[in-house]
Amino acid sequence: MKPHRSIRLFVTVGQRLFRDSLLFQLLQQDEVDLVGESETGIDTLNRLLNADVNVLIIEENLRDNDGLTIAENALSLCPSMSVLLISDSPVSASRMSIYLEAGIKSVVSKTHPIQELIKTLLYIRNGQTYVSSWHTHSPKETELEAYTELSGREREVAKMMANRIPVKEIAEQLGVSCKTVHSYKDRIFIKLGFERLPELILFMKRHQNAGMA
Amino acid sequence: MDRCQRPLIILRYDKDVEREHFEYQFEADFRIIAFNSDLAVTDYLGQDETTPVALCLMSDQAGDPDRRTLLAHLRDRHPAVLRVLMTNTMPLNLLSSMLENGLVDRCFEKPLNEDLVRSHILTAALAPALPLSKTPDKKISGCSGKTAVLIVDDEPAATHYLARQLERLQDEFSVICAENATAALSQFHAHGDRIAVIMADQRMPGMQGNELLDQLKRSHPDVVRILTSAYGEVNVAMDAVNEGRIFRYRQKPWRASELMALFRDGIRKHRELVESRDRDNAQTLSRFDKIRARRQRRLSQTLSPVVDSHVVDRFLNALLTINTLPASSSHLRASLETRLESELIDRFEHTAIQAITLIDRASSPARALTVENLTHALEHTDGSGSHASPDSLSLLELFAHFLNTLLRASGMHRSELTLDAESSSGSLRLFLTSPLRIYSHLLSPITRVSSPLLEQQVALLALYACVARLSGDIDSRGGHQVCELCIRLPTKTSEEG
Incomplete structure (x- = not known):
C-alpha cells in the first residue's frame, strides 16, 4: 500500500508540563514530526504559515483568545490543515456539531486516555472528520477485561517486563528461549491493545498497586 | 438534540448472525431497527416514524438489482438518510457506477472498521443542515474568463493530445494540463477562479491524486473533483467516496467523447455548488446582522x-x-x-x-x-x-x-x-x-x-x-x-x- 504522508504537527498548549507529556507520547509515532509549538493563540497564528503544518492540535482554553477562534483563523490561512481541539471536559452533541461546522476535524477531551488522542490523530491526518463514541466504555474496564484474558504465563511475562527485566533474563528465569518470550510479548501487546512498553509499564504499575495482580 | 444521544439507524440484513454481530458492535452508539426484507424497510420509512440517520445495507451481493432498487428508493424519497453499504468485496466498476447514480454515500468492506463506521454515522447525525430558505438568489458569481477543466496526469504527451481534442469538440470550456500535483496547485494559483473541474490521476510522482483532491476539497470546495486511474485501486476509490472527496471515479483509458459528458456534468455541478454557496453565505451574513443588532441593543440596555x-x-x-x-x-x-x-x-x-x-x-x-x-x-x-x-x-x-x-x-x-x-x-x-x-x-x-x-x-x-x-x-x-x-x-x- 502507499506510504502515509508524515504528520507535520503543530501543538498549541498553554502549560509546558502538559505539552511536554503530550509530545513525548506523540513523537513516539514514527510518522509524527513536530514542526512547531506555542503557548498562545496569537503566536500560533504568527508562526503557522511558515511551518507548512498539516495537523494542528490546539487547546480550547488558551491564555489569550479562544482555541476555536484561533483555529478558525488558522484554517482561513491554511485551509488544507486538519485541526484537533483539546477540550477540558467531554463536549455535548450540540457543541460537537458547532465544532464540525467550523471545520474542526475532531475533539478529544482531557478526560480521555492518551491512546484516544493518538488514534484520533491518525484518523484525521488526511482531512477526515473523526467522531468517537459518546458512550466510551471506561478504558479501565476494557483493559482489565483484557488482562483477565491473559494466560498465566503471559501474566508472568507481563509483570517481569513491567519491572524492566530484559528479555534474555526473562527467558533464563522461565527456562524458555528468547524467541518464546518475544512471542509472549507480542501476544500480550495485542491482547491489551498496547503498542509500546511504557503503556504496559503504566498499566501494570497502576493495577499491581491497586491490588489487581 | 436527542437525535444525537443515540441516533436511530436502520439495518437491512440477510443473515441473523450478521445482525447479531452488528448489534453487538454498535448498540451502545445507535438505536438499531433491523429488517431482513427490502419491503419492510420501505414500509417502515413510509410511515410517519422518526427519520433514521442512516440505512446500513449489509449485503454479500452488492450489485444485486434489488439492492439497487432499495438504494434508489431511498435516494429519491428519503434523501436525508445516509446510505451505507457494507459488503465483503466491492468491485471498482460497481462502486464507480453507484457513485455516478448517487446510490451510496458510504461504502465499507468487511471486516468493518468499527471506529470509522461509527464516526461516519455520528458525523451525519450531528450535522443536520441549518434551515436556510431556498429562495434563489439572482446574484451570479463573477468569474473572469472562460470556464476551465484541469487535467493532472504525468503523461504530458497523452494529456496534451486529449486537451486539443476536447477543445476542438466544443466551445464551452478550455482545458488546462498539469504534469503533477505541484503544477496543478500553481495552476490554481494562476487560474483559480476559472477552474470548475479537476480530473487527477491517482498514481503520479510526488503527491498522489487522492491527496491532491483532498487538499483541494478543503481549499477550493466548489471545484468538482474527479479521480482516475489505470489500476483498480478500490481502497483508494472507496476512501475517496466515503470522504466526499470525489464527484466521479473514472477508470483509464479515457475516451474524449465520454469525458465531454463527464466534464459537462461536472461544470453543471460546479455552478450549482457556487450558487448554493453564494446563497448560503448571503443568508448567513444577513441572519448574523440581525443577531448583532439585537446583541448591540441588549448590551446598550444592560449597561x-x-x-x-x-x-x-x-x-x-x-x-x-x-x-x-x-x-x-x-x-x-x-x-x-x-x-x-x-x-x-x-x-x-x-x-x-x-x-x-x-x-x-x-x-x-x-x-x-x-x-x-x-x-x-x-x-x-x-x-x-x-x-x-x-x-x-x-x-x-x-x-x-x-x-x-x-x-x-x-x-x-x-x-x-x-x-x-x-x-x-x-x-x-x-x-x-x-x-x-x-x-x-x-x-x-x-x-x-x-x-x-x-x-x-x-x-x-x-x-x-x-x-x-x-x-x-x-x-x-x-x-x-x-x-x-x-x-x-x-x-x-x-x-x-
Missing part, C-alpha cells in the same frame, strides 16, 4: 444604568470598526441553538459592572500625571495582581491595571506600549507600536464565551470609562482583525473627584 451612555456608544462603535472573519453556519448555530447570546450578555454585564464600580469609586490621582508615574503604575499593576487588589487602586492605577489586562488578553506585552509627554498640549500620549490583534469581540460572530474574550472586552470598556473620568480621549482605529489605540490624558487633571 445604560451603570455606564455613561456616551462611553458605551464610543466603545461599541469602536468595536464595529474591527472586522473579524465573516459569520459562518457554526456561529449561527451557536447563537441560535445554544445559550450563547444570553450567556455573553450576562457574563459581560457581571464583569463590566464590577470594573465600572471600581472606577466610579476610585480616588482621583494624588500625584501629577507624568510618564514616570504612569510607568510606575503599569509595573505596579502588572499581570498577576499580587501587588495590590484592584479594590484599593487609585484611578490612575486602575487605568494601568486595565491597560495591562487588555495587553495580556490580546497576547501582547507591555514593552509594545509607548508613552510620550507632549509638553505643547500638556498631555500624555500612549500608543501601541503594533496594533491590538482582535480575532473576536462583543459584536462579532463567536461560538463560545471565553474568559480571555471577556477580560479583553471588559478591559477595553474600562479604559474608555477611565479615560472619560480623567478627561482624556481615546482614538481607536479598527481594521481587519486589528485595532490601533492612541490614548491622550491631560497632565493636569480637571477631574471633579
Whole structure:
C-alpha cells in the first residue's frame, strides 16, 4: 500500500508540563514530526504559515483568545490543515456539531486516555472528520477485561517486563528461549491493545498497586 | 438534540448472525431497527416514524438489482438518510457506477472498521443542515474568463493530445494540463477562479491524486473533483467516496467523447455548488446582522444604568470598526441553538459592572500625571495582581491595571506600549507600536464565551470609562482583525473627584 504522508504537527498548549507529556507520547509515532509549538493563540497564528503544518492540535482554553477562534483563523490561512481541539471536559452533541461546522476535524477531551488522542490523530491526518463514541466504555474496564484474558504465563511475562527485566533474563528465569518470550510479548501487546512498553509499564504499575495482580 | 444521544439507524440484513454481530458492535452508539426484507424497510420509512440517520445495507451481493432498487428508493424519497453499504468485496466498476447514480454515500468492506463506521454515522447525525430558505438568489458569481477543466496526469504527451481534442469538440470550456500535483496547485494559483473541474490521476510522482483532491476539497470546495486511474485501486476509490472527496471515479483509458459528458456534468455541478454557496453565505451574513443588532441593543440596555451612555456608544462603535472573519453556519448555530447570546450578555454585564464600580469609586490621582508615574503604575499593576487588589487602586492605577489586562488578553506585552509627554498640549500620549490583534469581540460572530474574550472586552470598556473620568480621549482605529489605540490624558487633571 502507499506510504502515509508524515504528520507535520503543530501543538498549541498553554502549560509546558502538559505539552511536554503530550509530545513525548506523540513523537513516539514514527510518522509524527513536530514542526512547531506555542503557548498562545496569537503566536500560533504568527508562526503557522511558515511551518507548512498539516495537523494542528490546539487547546480550547488558551491564555489569550479562544482555541476555536484561533483555529478558525488558522484554517482561513491554511485551509488544507486538519485541526484537533483539546477540550477540558467531554463536549455535548450540540457543541460537537458547532465544532464540525467550523471545520474542526475532531475533539478529544482531557478526560480521555492518551491512546484516544493518538488514534484520533491518525484518523484525521488526511482531512477526515473523526467522531468517537459518546458512550466510551471506561478504558479501565476494557483493559482489565483484557488482562483477565491473559494466560498465566503471559501474566508472568507481563509483570517481569513491567519491572524492566530484559528479555534474555526473562527467558533464563522461565527456562524458555528468547524467541518464546518475544512471542509472549507480542501476544500480550495485542491482547491489551498496547503498542509500546511504557503503556504496559503504566498499566501494570497502576493495577499491581491497586491490588489487581 | 436527542437525535444525537443515540441516533436511530436502520439495518437491512440477510443473515441473523450478521445482525447479531452488528448489534453487538454498535448498540451502545445507535438505536438499531433491523429488517431482513427490502419491503419492510420501505414500509417502515413510509410511515410517519422518526427519520433514521442512516440505512446500513449489509449485503454479500452488492450489485444485486434489488439492492439497487432499495438504494434508489431511498435516494429519491428519503434523501436525508445516509446510505451505507457494507459488503465483503466491492468491485471498482460497481462502486464507480453507484457513485455516478448517487446510490451510496458510504461504502465499507468487511471486516468493518468499527471506529470509522461509527464516526461516519455520528458525523451525519450531528450535522443536520441549518434551515436556510431556498429562495434563489439572482446574484451570479463573477468569474473572469472562460470556464476551465484541469487535467493532472504525468503523461504530458497523452494529456496534451486529449486537451486539443476536447477543445476542438466544443466551445464551452478550455482545458488546462498539469504534469503533477505541484503544477496543478500553481495552476490554481494562476487560474483559480476559472477552474470548475479537476480530473487527477491517482498514481503520479510526488503527491498522489487522492491527496491532491483532498487538499483541494478543503481549499477550493466548489471545484468538482474527479479521480482516475489505470489500476483498480478500490481502497483508494472507496476512501475517496466515503470522504466526499470525489464527484466521479473514472477508470483509464479515457475516451474524449465520454469525458465531454463527464466534464459537462461536472461544470453543471460546479455552478450549482457556487450558487448554493453564494446563497448560503448571503443568508448567513444577513441572519448574523440581525443577531448583532439585537446583541448591540441588549448590551446598550444592560449597561445604560451603570455606564455613561456616551462611553458605551464610543466603545461599541469602536468595536464595529474591527472586522473579524465573516459569520459562518457554526456561529449561527451557536447563537441560535445554544445559550450563547444570553450567556455573553450576562457574563459581560457581571464583569463590566464590577470594573465600572471600581472606577466610579476610585480616588482621583494624588500625584501629577507624568510618564514616570504612569510607568510606575503599569509595573505596579502588572499581570498577576499580587501587588495590590484592584479594590484599593487609585484611578490612575486602575487605568494601568486595565491597560495591562487588555495587553495580556490580546497576547501582547507591555514593552509594545509607548508613552510620550507632549509638553505643547500638556498631555500624555500612549500608543501601541503594533496594533491590538482582535480575532473576536462583543459584536462579532463567536461560538463560545471565553474568559480571555471577556477580560479583553471588559478591559477595553474600562479604559474608555477611565479615560472619560480623567478627561482624556481615546482614538481607536479598527481594521481587519486589528485595532490601533492612541490614548491622550491631560497632565493636569480637571477631574471633579
